[in-house]
Amino acid sequence: MERYREESHMHVDAMTIAALADEWRALLLGARIDTIIQPTEYAIALQCYAPARPSIEGTASQGGANRWLYLSAHPQLARAHLTTFKPPKIASEPPPFVMLLRKHLEGARIESIVQPRWERVLEIIAGYRRSPESEERTRFRLIVEIMGRLSNIILCNEQGLILGSLKRVGAEVNRYRVIVAGIAYVPPPPQQRMVAGQALARLDPMQVTATQLAMAATEQSVEPSTRKKGKVTAKLPGHPQGMPLQWNEHASQAHPSIVGASLVGALAVEPKLWQLLSRHLAGCSPLLAREAVYRTVQDAEAVVTLADENIWEALAWHVRELASLYESQRWRPQLVERVERGQDASTTTARVTPVAFAPYALEQYAQLADLRVRDMPSINVLLDEYYARAEWRDALETLRAPLRKILQTQRERCLRKASLLQQELATSQEAAQYRLQAELLLAHQNEIQQGEHSVALQNIFEHDSDENYPIVTVPLDPRFDAVGNANRLFNKYHKLRRALTLVPAQIEQNVAELATVEQLLTDVLLAETPAEVALVKAEVQAAGYIRGKAALDKKVLKAAKKGKGGKQGKGKTVPPGGGVPLYLQSGDGFTLLVGKNSRQNEEVTFRQATANDMWLHARGVPGAHVIVKAAGRTIPSSTIAQAASLAAYYSQARGSTSVPVDYTLQRHVRHMKGGGPGMVIYERERTVYAVPDEAVTLLKG
Structure with a gap:
């Protein structure tokens, strides 16, 4: 079976934008723009309230609804779509462009949505009455250009004067299109194709003919030696490779799919059919071009020189069929x-x-x-599911990366220190040997001459039943006599004895610090919003791992300490610097508390849990503390299973398919000696295996 090309076709093209515009017209016309935020460096999000719509021609009526419209000018992930949830804000302070949008667009209603034909551009026309008594309206044009690294979001007035843009493009960057406040907006240059060294307008896919495609192929710059008339390479099931194509003179009257099914390959020569379409047709992306070629010859990678007219007839028919979706709106995402x-x-x-x-x-x-x-279900749902989260992950990764680097460096230090302490502990075990050697030197001092490098002495403190004394060889410093060497050995003995007293405590302290660092690394990994990253950063700074002027964003921290909607959670104790833990309800009606960072773990386990509540944690890895509030009831196994899935999901083992989770009563959990917030030891635990992905359903509910 033919393999697909490894390249990804995850880009928003003109056809996708046409489908988006159709869906937006059905959902957003008449909607009021209530809120504007900047989720990431390259994106703008508009909260739009769409009023209730009466039923039309038997269709069901629609109630009023808030919808978030997400517009991105990301260099690799540029797109526009509706999203089902409020995007998290990466930027704590609204930049000037967002303030400009709020000034002109908040309170305005969306009047129309326009896509210039076959362009990757969307225009949202929004306006409002100049006064309650006046019928005159003030309108603005919010233009979204989705063109890879050149993508931009531009606000213009009704006359087309630029008021501001997400990206400023000066004359030093683009002399043809200067995008600066105060000048007239110039749309992207028209799509052109090169023919005989001349720039001509591209062909309209809805009206393209076989003759135009054939002429385009003739005009392609191909080496003369590779031009072989009347042959096309196509890999078709059931047809032998390399067989020359035999055309029926009546083939052109058949349905194009029948013509396509009869094609057979001969020679693999350039150019490829899809490249021809992509270069000569307006708004024709490589994916759309490959689809048209595949429907014609059942090989998306077919190549052609000067094909028979039947190929062009079939290909032109399939191009027009796909392009007709532009007007028929029979979309099938x-x-x-x-x-x-x-x-x-x-x-x-x-x-x-x-x-x-x-x-x-x-x-x-x-x-x-x-x-x-x-x-x-829709192109908006598709883009929301597979693009929005990707961009937010990238933006969050920018915030996570420096913290992760700091903590990984600290973890390496802890591991090196652990190795050194173990070596020191092993050496300190030799303290008794130094004391024995010193006492033997004093006992045999009359037998030892100064200047010797070693001496073999009977161990008078140990013998067997036959009065046989083992021989102990004692190294000597020839500069000292027996008493001097004994004093040196006693000094070593006392030094190692002190170390033997201190090293275990240092090892315990280092183990606790390593556990804290590992937990903070997991907190960074699991932080899902900029506010949560800021909370982890505060904890890292409190631990002394961030030095200098690595200032925290106070507004982000303030927002993070609040509950949903920016208000402090009712009846919930807010731990200092930790934010509000996650509160959920199990299928059996039990309250579940989830600590998503170290401070929250401390909060749920030692402030909000009582002795008979159930405590859960993924075994052997850093992660969240999960509490099941018993409230005097017996906790069923189904609730324990749900809580265990949460503990697995909010742990370092999230990517595993099965995670062991320990659970015990809260009374059996206590602080780890020398550990940071949320670092505990526990006993009398039982273990259940949980699937992290099962927590997703509970979280969505």
Whole structure:
């Protein structure tokens, strides 16, 4: 079976934007823009309240709803889509562009959504009445350009004057398109193709003809020696490789799919058909071009020189068919994923990686091994699921990375110190030997001459039943007599005795510090918002691992100490610097408390839990403390299983399929000597195995 190309087709193209615009018109027209935030450096999010819509032509009515519109100009992840939850804010202070958007757009209603034909550009027209009595409206254009590293978000007034932009583009960067406040907005340059050294407008995919495609192929810059008339390379099931194509003179009258099914390959020559389409058709991405070629010849990578007219007829028909979705709006969003299964070939152990998506059926991937094609409810849901989290993860990783580096350095120091302390402890075990040697020197001092390097002496303090005394060899410093050497050995003995007293305590302290560092590393790993990262940073700084002016963001910390919606959680004790723990309810109605960092672990275990509450923790790895509030009831095994899945999910073992989780009563948990906040030891535990992914359902509920 033909292998798919390894490159990813996870980019937003003109066809995807057309599908987005259609969905937005159905959901956002008339919506009021209430809130504007900046989730990441490259993104803007608008909270839009869409009023209730009456039923039309038998369709169900829609109640009013708040929706978040996410706009990103990320160099690699540029996109625009609705998202089902409020994006986390990376930036603590709103930058000037966000303040500008708030000034002009908050309170405005979305009047129209426009996509320039076959362009990767979306315009949101929003406005409001100039006064309650006036019918005149003030309008603004929020323009989203999704063009890779050149992506941008631009605010213009109704006359097209630029008021501000996410990225400033001066004349020193782009002389053709200067994007600076105060000048007129210039749209991206028109899509062009090179023909005989001249720049011409690209062909309209909805009106392209076979003749135009054939002429485009003729005009391609191909070496004359490689041009072979009337042949196309295509790998078709059931047809022998290299067989020359035999055309029926009536083939052009058949349905294009029949024509495509009859194609057979001959010579692999450049250019490829999909490259031809991508270069000459407006808004035709490589993925769309490959899809049209596949539907024509059943090989997305087919190559052509000067093909027979039947090929062009079939190809032009399939291009027009796909392009017609632009007007028919019969979208069918699909996501293609690579499935790498575990050793047992089960779905539960499979690793899934997105490969491609489109707002139409991707037939080119349907029969390929190790790939699966999923229908998605909408293109917005698709982008939200597979793009938004990727960008937020990147932004969070920028915050996590310096903390992780500091903690990894500290962990290495602790490990080196542990090795040195173990060596010192082993050496200190020799203290008794030095004392014995010193006492033997004093007992035999009359037999020892100064200047000797060693002496063999009978150990008068030890003998067997036959009065045989073992011989002990004592090294000597020739500069000293027997008494002087004895004093030197006594000094070594006392030094090692002191070490033997101190080293175990130092080892215990180092073990506690290493456990604290490991827990902080896990806290960094599990931090899911900038506020949570800031809380971990505060703990790292409190532990003395951050020195100098590594200042904390006080506003982020202040926000983190509040509950949902920015208000302090009612009835919940807020630990200093730790934020509010996670509060959930099990399927049996028991309250579950989850500490997501060291301070929260301290809070839930020693401040909010009572002696008969159940305490859970992933065995042998750093992670969250989970408390099940008993409230005088017997805790069922189903609730313990749910709590265990939370302990596994919020632990260093999150990526495992099965995690051992210990549970015991809170009364059997106590602080680790010398450990930081949340560092404990416990006893009388039992163990249950949990699947981390099962916690996701509980968290969503």
